[in-house]
Amino acid sequence: MAKKPITQELLPLTPPVFHILLALADEERHGYGIMQDVARQTGGALQLGPGTLYGCLKRMQTAGLVEESEERPDPALDDERRRYYRMTTLGRRIVRAEAQRLAGAVTVAMSRLAGENA
Amino acid sequence: MIPQTPTANPQPLAAGFCRLYSMLLYAYPPEFRREYGGPMEQFVRDRCRDLRRAPGRLKFFRLALHVLADWFRTTVRERAATVWNAGRAPVRHSSVTEWAGTILIYLFATTTLVQAYVIPTGSMEGNLLIGDHILVDRLAYADPGPFGRHILPYRDVKHGDIIAFTFPEDVRQTYVKRVIGVPGDRIRLLHGQVIRNGCRLVEPYTQHIANFHDPYRDDFPVAPDAYTSPRGRDMFEHHVCNGEVVVPPGMLFALGDNRDNSLDSRYWGFVPRVYVVGKPLMVYWSYDAPTADFQEWTIDHVIDVAQHFFTKTRWKRSFLIPRTQQAMEAGDAR
Numbered sequence: 001m002a003k004k005p006i007t008q009e010l011l012p013l014t015p016p017v018f019h020i021l022l023a024l025a026d027e028e029r030h031g032y033g034i035m036q037d038v039a040r041q042t043g044g045a046l047q048l049g050p051g052t053l054y055g056c057l058k059r060m061q062t063a064g065l066v067e068e069s070e071e072r073p074d075p076a077l078d079d080e081r082r083r084y085y086r087m088t089t090l091g092r093r094i095v096r097a098e099a100q101r102l103a104g105a106v107t108v109a110m111s112r113l114a115g116e117n118a
Numbered sequence: 119m120i121p122q123t124p125t126a127n128p129q130p131l132a133a134g135f136c137r138l139y140s141m142l143l144y145a146y147p148p149e150f151r152r153e154y155g156g157p158m159e160q161f162v163r164d165r166c167r168d169l170r171r172a173p174g175r176l177k178f179f180r181l182a183l184h185v186l187a188d189w190f191r192t193t194v195r196e197r198a199a200t201v202w203n204a205g206r207a208p209v210r211h212s213s214v215t216e217w218a219g220t221i222l223i224y225l226f227a228t229t230t231l232v233q234a235y236v237i238p239t240g241s242m243e244g245n246l247l248i249g250d251h252i253l254v255d256r257l258a259y260a261d262p263g264p265f266g267r268h269i270l271p272y273r274d275v276k277h278g279d280i281i282a283f284t285f286p287e288d289v290r291q292t293y294v295k296r297v298i299g300v301p302g303d304r305i306r307l308l309h310g311q312v313i314r315n316g317c318r319l320v321e322p323y324t325q326h327i328a329n330f331h332d333p334y335r336d337d338f339p340v341a342p343d344a345y346t347s348p349r350g351r352d353m354f355e356h357h358v359c360n361g362e363v364v365v366p367p368g369m370l371f372a373l374g375d376n377r378d379n380s381l382d383s384r385y386w387g388f389v390p391r392v393y394v395v396g397k398p399l400m401v402y403w404s405y406d407a408p409t410a411d412f413q414e415w416t417i418d419h420v421i422d423v424a425q426h427f428f429t430k431t432r433w434k435r436s437f438l439i440p441r442t443q444q445a446m447e448a449g450d451a452r
Contacts, residue, residue, distance in 0.1 A: 031157050032164040049188025050161040051146075054154040055196060083157050 010063060013098045016048060016056050021065065021087060021095040028069045030082040031057070057085060065091035132166035134437035135182055138400075142186075145193040147200040194219045231257060232399060235282060235292050238412040241374030241381065242294055244325040245280070245440055247432070249412060251403040252294075252440070254282045258397035275370060275394060276300065277314075278444040283372070284393040287347055287386050294398060295382055295389075296323070299371030304362040307338040307384075310377060312445070319445040328378035338384045339363050349387035357388075370394070404435035 013021070016038075023029060023037035035048045048056075060066045069084040087095075139162045143155045162185060169177055194216055237250040246252070259275050275281060275297055285291040299305045304315050310326055312319045333340050339361070342354045357364050365371050369388035374380025383389065407430065411419040422430075 031161050035161070047184065049185055049192070050158040051188045051192025051196075053161070054150075054158055055192050058150065058154065082160060 295372035
């Protein structure tokens with residue numbers, strides 16, 4: 001069996017994984033910060049619970065999409081129980097591939113549905 | 119009367135919920151809990167903190183519901199993942215298997231692990247109030263057999279434990295009392311104070327409300343009166359020796375903490391060890407209503423709860439844990 005490239009193997013991403021990666025695209029965040037950013041991205045539609053969030057982070061760490069950060073970006077608000085995460089290079093490639101896949105799907109959808117609105 | 123708002127006191131509720139959540143974390147696989155338990159607790163604390171600034175009446179319940187649903191789904195998922203993925207790549211599970219697993223665990227939990235009861239009388243007042251809805255840990259005092267004994271957290275009933283048990287005189291009812299005597303103990307009361315095996319007990323958890331002396335109640339065991347039940351009379355006839363009740367094998371002697379207003383082993387005899395249902399684990403809901411409302415559900419009670427849910431719920435008692443308390447032995451009584 002021909003081995004698919006790793007980027008293809010992980011696609012499509014589940015909505016939580018996709019949005020968590022997007023939340024980490026521009027900066028490192030801790031768990032609660034990720035949840036807040038995901039809620040912002042989706043207009044409140046996707047509220048991650050603690051179990052879902054850390055379950056996803058665990059799987060994403062295993063797959064090498066994110067890693068724990070040693071740095072503490074915000075010492076004022078810091079607490080030792082807070083853990084910061086950042087996206088790996090692989091994670092960035094994956095989320096870009098997923099965005100392209102979604103964009104392709106959207107293009108197809110738009111062209112097929114274009115007649116309906118007119 | 120000052121009108122009470124349901125969200126007047128969110129802090130103790132939030133604190134109680136965080137406490138509950140840290141206990142619930144034990145349902146996750148141990149590796150997962152060790153790795154992420156701390157951050158997850160912090161996550162829930164952060165959400166509770168931010169909630170205080172948010173508007174809305176039911177916000178806390180929505181959060182609690184959301185977090186509990188999340189816990190429910192992800193415990194099953196993480197548990198399944200540790201079993202199925204041992205050494206393999208992550209497997210995707212369909213939602214059907216997830217929900218089937220959840221329902222199985224739920225059925226197992228409600229039938230064998232915990233059961234819900236409501237306290238109908240004030241006999242344990244001071245610790246448990248009328249209208250406290252409690253969860254009873256059914257495994258705590260259940261003998262798991264020769265093999266299970268090494269795996270399950272089991273210990274036998276001992277002095278000071280609060281037990282829930284099937285009422286021997288009417289098996290449809292469940293009573294909650296405190297264990298005062300185990301097999302072999304010699305028990306009597308003097309001026310309302312328990313003397314066990316010749317030692318006077320100092321019991322910080324009890325409450326005495328009567329201002330008159332009742333020899334039967336306070337100087338037990340004296341001659342049985344007309345109210346004593348047949349089981350009580352049997353105890354007087356066969357198990358009283360030198361003015362003391364001797365607890366026979368396989369039996370327990372249990373008294374209510376509200377000592378002057380409690381129908382307990384003094385009146386209806388011993389609790390058979392096999393009638394013990396379990397150990398009260400925590401109060402999950404406390405609702406202020408009279409005894410009769412909790413003995414039988416009537417339409418009036420349902421309406422009362424619907425109308426006064428927020429004002430008559432004793433929020434501070436949510437997730438309270440009734441504790442085993444040892445009495446101090448205060449030397450020789452004679």
